[in-house]
Amino acid sequence: MKNTLIKGDNIDSLVYIRDKMKLRESIDLVYIDPPFATGGEFKTDSNGRVATISSSSSGKIAYSDKLTGSAFIEFLRERIQIIYDLLSPQGSFYLHIDYKIGHYVKCMLDEIFGIENFRNDITRIKCNPKNFSRIGYGNIKDMILFYTKGKKPIWHEPRIPMSEEEIAKLYTKVDKNGRRYTTVPIHAPGETKDGKSSQKFKGILPPPGRHWRCSVEELEQLDKDGLIEWSASGNPRKINYADEHLTKKLQDIWTFKDSPNPIYPTEKNHEMLQTIIKASSNEDSIVMDCFAGSGGTLVEASRLGRKWIGVDKSDIAIETIKKNLENNGFFANESMYKYIEI
Numbered sequence: 001m002k003n004t005l006i007k008g009d010n011i012d013s014l015v016y017i018r019d020k021m022k023l024r025e026s027i028d029l030v031y032i033d034p035p036f037a038t039g040g041e042f043k044t045d046s047n048g049r050v051a052t053i054s055s056s057s058s059g060k061i062a063y064s065d066k067l068t069g070s071a072f073i074e075f076l077r078e079r080i081q082i083i084y085d086l087l088s089p090q091g092s093f094y095l096h097i098d099y100k101i102g103h104y105v106k107c108m109l110d111e112i113f114g115i116e117n118f119r120n121d122i123t124r125i126k127c128n129p130k131n132f133s134r135i136g137y138g139n140i141k142d143m144i145l146f147y148t149k150g151k152k153p154i155w156h157e158p159r160i161p162m163s164e165e166e167i168a169k170l171y172t173k174v175d176k177n178g179r180r181y182t183t184v185p186i187h188a189p190g191e192t193k194d195g196k197s198s199q200k201f202k203g204i205l206p207p208p209g210r211h212w213r214c215s216v217e218e219l220e221q222l223d224k225d226g227l228i229e230w231s232a233s234g235n236p237r238k239i240n241y242a243d244e245h246l247t248k249k250l251q252d253i254w255t256f257k258d259s260p261n262p263i264y265p266t267e268k269n270h271e272m273l274q275t276i277i278k279a280s281s282n283e284d285s286i287v288m289d290c291f292a293g294s295g296g297t298l299v300e301a302s303r304l305g306r307k308w309i310g311v312d313k314s315d316i317a318i319e320t321i322k323k324n325l326e327n328n329g330f331f332a333n334e335s336m337y338k339y340i341e342i
């Protein structure tokens with residue numbers, strides 16, 4: 001499949017992708033960032049700068065966000081039902097939304113994907129703290145709802161570096177060679193009867209109600225390798241060295257602030273898009289964004305060697321996507337990808 005940019009309403013475009021491009025069950029990753037039901041209009045001024053002023057009479061409208069309440073939910077439902085058909089069995093779906101409407105969207109997504117396929121409600125810190133006067137706390141986050149189509153999705157565990165302070169706080173001990181380390185228990189909750197993890201290790205049984213984290217043979221090997229520390233009272237713990245654990249699992253609160261000088265209204269952080277694409281797609285995967293805006297998802301999919309499909313109905317969005325792809329050096333001109341108007 002050639003990378004494809006479609007200009008048109010995404011309801012028709014999704015039907016086209018399913019029936020004409022024959023991509024039912026073929027797309028491994030869909031990220032969408034639809035309008036958030038704000039009731040506003042998003043504009044660019046004559047200098048191409050972007051604004052979010054719904055009352056301003058000047059500027060060209062990039063897109064309007066007038067659907068609210070249940071009409072908005074039904075607008076999304078219709079489209080996500082087709083997206084569900086397009087997702088491969090190993091596919092993932094990420095939807096970017098705000099705190100005002102996000103919880104209603106979550107209920108609708110649970111109906112389509114099944115609550116058992118709901119993976120995360122990711123809190124995304126989107127900007128610096130706001131100090132203007134308002135009844136209520138400053139809002140610096142939005143949310144990303146993450147679902148998979150099934151039980152065996154593509155998943156490349158995202159890990160992030162630990163800071164010097166985190167390493168110093170976590171790895172408080174130093175061995176005779178100057179290596180920083182910490183120790184962790186070698187037993188875990190739950191008794192296993194007659195199993196390899198319930199036998200005696202160096203004459204000791206796991207404490208009542210617990211089992212060894214691995215088999216006694218593995219514990220013997222760890223001890224031989226000098227990776228068990230024995231306390232003065234004879235309590236064994238496993239040694240973990242800092243230099244072997246310099247990264248940590250990414251949790252569900254992300255700080256990926258958006259650019260203060262976006263090229264399109266509500267343009268999202270590219271590092272965040274990269275994180276999603278790396279975690280939930282492979283090199284040969286097709287990645288789709290059918291509310292593409294500035295085309296950040298398409299640029300990052302290109303950078304990571306994925307194939308992509310982008311859809312937007314706004315003239316300004318399509319213009320911005322083409323420039324964005326060119327400026328990032330992926331496509332010198334639009335003959336290098338398929339461009340369709342629907």
Ligand SMILES: C[S@@+](CC[C@H](N)C(=O)[O-])C[C@H]1O[C@@H](n2cnc3c(N)ncnc32)[C@H](O)[C@@H]1O
Nearest residue numbers: 009010033063266267268291293294312313314
């Ligand atoms: C929030 S913006 C996306 C911004 C994008 N994530 C970025 O980083 O630049 C939503 C986009 O969805 C597009 N859109 C809204 N309704 C649409 C529809 N029915 N069909 C196609 N595009 C639509 C708008 O034109 C707008 O560009």
